[in-house]
Amino acid sequence: MLKKETQNLEIDNLDIQILTQLMQDATKPYTEIAKELIISGGTVHVRMKKLADMGIIKGSHLIIDPKKAGYDITAFLGIYLEKGSLYKDAVEQLSKIKEVVELHYTTGSYSMFAKITCRDTDHLRHVLNEEIQAVKGIQRTETLISLEESIKRQIELL
Amino acid sequence: MLKKETQNLEIDNLDIQILTQLMQDATKPYTEIAKELIISGGTVHVRMKKLADMGIIKGSHLIIDPKKAGYDITAFLGIYLEKGSLYKDAVEQLSKIKEVVELHYTTGSYSMFAKITCRDTDHLRHVLNEEIQAVKGIQRTETLISLEESIKRQIELL
DNA sequence: GTTGAAAAGTGCTGCGA
């Protein structure tokens, strides 16, 4: 009885189907999913618990429309650092700017790449000129403004 | 009785506090939120209904960890189109590539900017060389591979 | 517009196959 749990660490097709449904609508009742997949509600629950224990499920977010909430502008920022070693410090400072919603350490021409969301062009200018430029270690930035978000989705597991 | 609804189209502080909580965890019970804000569960429900009717709430997503689901690589793609007029057509074709999770029409050097998620370097190479290059109208692309996602969050409404 | 409680539906747990 040494082996405690040889638990199914595989993700099978059923898991993927459950996840796919909940990735589109996290509040979808388990019972409804169960009906569609022709299994019991309990099974959905067991699978979800397994996936949660495995750490695949990170949580659930309510998705709001940034435009309707007054945030009209999405922009991407290619950031050049003075020295690559300043990366960690820059992350810390940038994380304090709430308009920075994504930050990646990337290969290619830029040192870092950020996605920012602003209310309007004035707000964007303020964030770029005051907030971002004040971050130590940033040499210069290149801005790409998103005029239209044509696709926005999560990866399909299928 | 001509004016049907002069409904509160403003978002007040209470709305924002409710949204902020649910944006972090969409499954958080209304009753718990109500307790924290010292209001009744019914009020939370009424406010959420108002926000949903206003279209601010787009839905809820279950967030999975792409790494643990076997998707290890995030990359950004600067896309140059042969002609700007090919945009609409390119969007349609790119939307069929499930690895493309975001697509923006942008100002700046690139015509379009995409975010893609892949299983591994082989998968990335396949998507870039076979899928993306097959899209008509794309002249060339520039790839930025994300080595680390340092920040990932939604905009704060506060 | 908010409250508090009642009704309906959902999520969770243990037992049986």
Next chain:
DNA sequence: TCGCAGCACTTTTCAAC
């Protein structure tokens, strides 16, 4: 391991303030 049934909880509704 999966499915079923009972219990606890949440959501939703509604009358009253």
